[in-house]
Amino acid sequence: MSVQRSPTTKSSDKMNIISGNSNSQPDLSIIAATEHEYKNVSQRKRKAPEDDFSVQFNEFKKEIIGVLKEFGKSQTENINSIKTDIKSINEQLIDMKTKTDLLLIEHNTFKSEIRKLTNTVTYNEEKIKCIENDVHSLQSTVHAPLPSGSPKPTANSYADIMTEVQERLERAKNIIIAGIFEPHSENMEEKRENDRCEVMKVLSGIYPLTPNQKK
The missing domain is CATH 1.20.5 (Single alpha-helices involved in coiled-coils or other helix-helix interfaces)
Structure with missing residues (x-):
């Protein structure tokens, strides 16, 4: 025989039962x-x-x-x-x-050196032209016809002229030192010896000479 169970009471039904469906007072603890x-x-x-x-x-x-x-x-x-x-x-x-900056300084220095070399070359060219003109002038003098009655040039006179030309060419290479005067001697060896002595005097005043140099 099956046991019949009462239906489960819902919470709302519990509340209804507690609140109003019963004539008794509600249980506040519940x-x-x-x-x-x-x-x-x-x-x-x-x-x-x-x-x-x-x-x-x-x-x-x-x-x-x-x-x-x-x-x-x-x-x-x-x-x-x-x-x-x-x-x-x-x-x-x-x-x-x-x-x-260093390259710029070197470039400016290089340009300055080139300018100096150019001036030196120009000066030497002008000097060479002057010497050439002197040589041509001497040559024209040698080959010019002599006036009537003048003595004919000898071999010695030609040699003297060529010597003078050679001296001028050599003098163009000389270094001019102030205070040394050119002697009036006609002997070339005497001139050279005098020039050498005067130059040594000037140099000894600037740089003392050693005994070997004095010899």
């Missing part, structure tokens, strides 16, 4: 316990999603902070590398500027 039970159930249902969200948010925050730290570290390394490159470039620019 109502308070029931209300406390509902609150506990409600609170347990609410805490679970909030805890999960808080955990997920903290994990997300940690991930974001980690990414930002890595990004900041990478950017710092890049900035330091860029600073090092800029410093190296500045040093290279300073070195290039120094070398450029």
Whole structure:
């Protein structure tokens, strides 16, 4: 024989029974316990999603902070590398500027030396032209017809003329020293010896001569 069970009373039916369906006074302790039970159930249902969200948010925050730290570290390394490159470039620019200044100074010095050499060459060319004109003048004098009644030139006179030309060419190479006068002697050896002695006197006043040099 099956046992018949009464239907389960719902919470709303319990409330109706407690509140108004019975003529007796409601049991306040039962109502308070029931209300406390509902609150506990409600609170347990609410805490679970909030805890999960808080955990997920903290994990997300940690991930974001980690990414930002890595990004900041990478950017710092890049900035330091860029600073090092800029410093190296500045040093290279300073070195290039120094070398450029040196090259400019050398270039100006080179131009000055070329200008001096050009002036020297021009001066020597003019001097050579003057000597050539003197030679042509002497040659024209030698080959010019003699006036009537004048003695004919001898071999010695031709030799003297050529000697004079040779002396002029040699004198063009001489160095002029102030204070040394040309002797009036006709002997070339005497002239040279006199010039040598005078030059040695001047040089000995500037640089003391050694015994070997005096000999």
